[in-house]
Amino acid sequence: MDRIEDATITELQAAMSAGEITARELTEFFLARIEAIDRSGPQLRSVIETNPDALQIAARLDEERRARGPRGPLHGIPILVKDNIDTGDRMLTTAGSLALVGDPAPRDATVIARLRAAGVVILGKTNLSEWANFRSSYSYSGWSARGGRTRNPYVLDRNPSGSSSGSAVAVAAGLAPAALGTETDGSIVSPSNNNGVVGVKPTVGLTSRAGVVPIAHSQDTVGPHARTVADAALVLGALTGPDDRDPATLRSEARHHADYTAFLDPDGLRGARIGVARKGFWGYSEKADRVIEAAIEAMRRAGAEIVDPADLPTIDELRRDDSEFTVLLYEFKHDLEAYLATRTGVPVRTLADVIAFNEAHADVELKDFGQDIFLKAQAVGTLDDERYRQALERSRRLAGPDGIDAVMERYRLDALVAPTGGPAWVTDIVNGNRYGGGSSSPAARAGYPLVTVPAGFVGELPVNITFMGRAWSEPVLIRLAYAFEQLTQARRPPKFLPTLG
Numbered sequence: 001m002d003r004i005e006d007a008t009i010t011e012l013q014a015a016m017s018a019g020e021i022t023a024r025e026l027t028e029f030f031l032a033r034i035e036a037i038d039r040s041g042p043q044l045r046s047v048i049e050t051n052p053d054a055l056q057i058a059a060r061l062d063e064e065r066r067a068r069g070p071r072g073p074l075h076g077i078p079i080l081v082k083d084n085i086d087t088g089d090r091m092l093t094t095a096g097s098l099a100l101v102g103d104p105a106p107r108d109a110t111v112i113a114r115l116r117a118a119g120v121v122i123l124g125k126t127n128l129s130e131w132a133n134f135r136s137s138y139s140y141s142g143w144s145a146r147g148g149r150t151r152n153p154y155v156l157d158r159n160p161s162g163s164s165s166g167s168a169v170a171v172a173a174g175l176a177p178a179a180l181g182t183e184t185d186g187s188i189v190s191p192s193n194n195n196g197v198v199g200v201k202p203t204v205g206l207t208s209r210a211g212v213v214p215i216a217h218s219q220d221t222v223g224p225h226a227r228t229v230a231d232a233a234l235v236l237g238a239l240t241g242p243d244d245r246d247p248a249t250l251r252s253e254a255r256h257h258a259d260y261t262a263f264l265d266p267d268g269l270r271g272a273r274i275g276v277a278r279k280g281f282w283g284y285s286e287k288a289d290r291v292i293e294a295a296i297e298a299m300r301r302a303g304a305e306i307v308d309p310a311d312l313p314t315i316d317e318l319r320r321d322d323s324e325f326t327v328l329l330y331e332f333k334h335d336l337e338a339y340l341a342t343r344t345g346v347p348v349r350t351l352a353d354v355i356a357f358n359e360a361h362a363d364v365e366l367k368d369f370g371q372d373i374f375l376k377a378q379a380v381g382t383l384d385d386e387r388y389r390q391a392l393e394r395s396r397r398l399a400g401p402d403g404i405d406a407v408m409e410r411y412r413l414d415a416l417v418a419p420t421g422g423p424a425w426v427t428d429i430v431n432g433n434r435y436g437g438g439s440s441s442p443a444a445r446a447g448y449p450l451v452t453v454p455a456g457f458v459g460e461l462p463v464n465i466t467f468m469g470r471a472w473s474e475p476v477l478i479r480l481a482y483a484f485e486q487l488t489q490a491r492r493p494p495k496f497l498p499t500l501g
Helices: 009-017 023-039 054-068 110-117 165-172 189-195 229-239 247-252 286-301 315-320 323-340 351-360 372-379 386-411 441-446 474-488
Strands: 047-050 078-082 121-126 178-183 198-201 221-226 273-276 305-307 415-419 450-458 461-468
Touching: 009 023, 009 229, 023 047, 023 054, 023 078, 023 121, 047 165, 054 121, 078 110, 078 165, 110 121, 110 229, 121 165, 165 178, 165 189, 165 221, 178 229, 189 198, 189 450, 189 461, 198 229, 198 474, 221 229, 229 450, 229 474, 273 286, 273 386, 286 305, 286 415, 286 450, 286 461, 286 474, 315 386, 315 441, 323 351, 323 372, 323 386, 323 441, 351 372, 386 415, 386 441, 415 474, 450 474, 461 474
Parallel strands: 078 121, 078 178, 273 305, 273 415
Antiparallel strands: 047 121, 178 221, 198 221, 198 450, 415 461, 450 461
């Protein structure tokens, strides 16, 4: 088949069913493309490691297809996963850090086990902002000591954002049809924006975090990157469901769906009430704002009822409130040490060990920026501290019941929209990140879902729009995002430009 790198999962599945290509041939194609584009050519460095068993796994799935037919729509599809998600195979799980180089994880993360059960070929691990970008206030996204610096495929000197940098870059560059990322606050949606792909940040508890290197259990979630909403919906359905290894997922018992493609509706915008969350999310980039204004007008023409503005009543408090960071410090220290207790054959057992490891390997780990966030996390107490409990209650309330829920109830909205972020900035290893705004924080703090979709371009740089809603509203958000995508067809593949001149 032609243009495999641009094909959708549905198209690839149809080609395999028709005998035009096999899962092994697909896997060979993507491994060769990783070699040609990621490690050579523009040297994107989005993939830390490929799966040494991928071809054998694909061949077994081909045999199974011939004998019994496909397991489902993901049978034989190669997918990449972020290097903070355990794979109980010969690949490492390191969060990009040399401190976790050693023995592989002893078992699959639950989301990986579910992908394997669906017939997915785990193709490899993607690079990330080391420790999911929770090590330093002065970091630049897309770098890890193990993986090096990931580059944006649209313009190579521009930042891919993070922390799921490699996952978004790899999907944008056609190194796999889809990839898994993780988000605590912005880590799926921001790299989706900078690299012009679809990203789904699920409700906390919809997908299991068991076997995932954590930041904070109150906000962490696992979700897909893909080039289309339909592909993201296919992958999301394979990930969901209760998991005894992650108590938060027990809340999803009657709320999750095994097939989110059931909610794809090209006319899904008609009659939908969509609020424009302006205050706090606009004004960072005049050019990006123009792209989103055009997107809103397109939705209006497609029959959506636009409520503008529909600002979060707590937005001013959220912008000056530091309770989220307090929560993350406490939970990171607690959750990381709980995760490290599941690992053997690595040189660290506690956050203090990781700090000491970095100091002992400062020439590599600390050469461009330090670990001030680690030091702050190490200094906090336990989750029984009143400071933590108050911060958690305040952060959730301001973002959820008093924020997103309040504005959606007031205006009877199906969703809120805002710019996902501004165009990608030039990577600056001296001064660190220069984010061009973002709208992820309220949903992150509340544990609510986001779907981000390409909306247009500022020159050669993509800009996305975010659909946000209340907890468990993924079906609505996917319906709206799909209808918008079909209406605008805004995404275009990258050109691997070295710079903008």
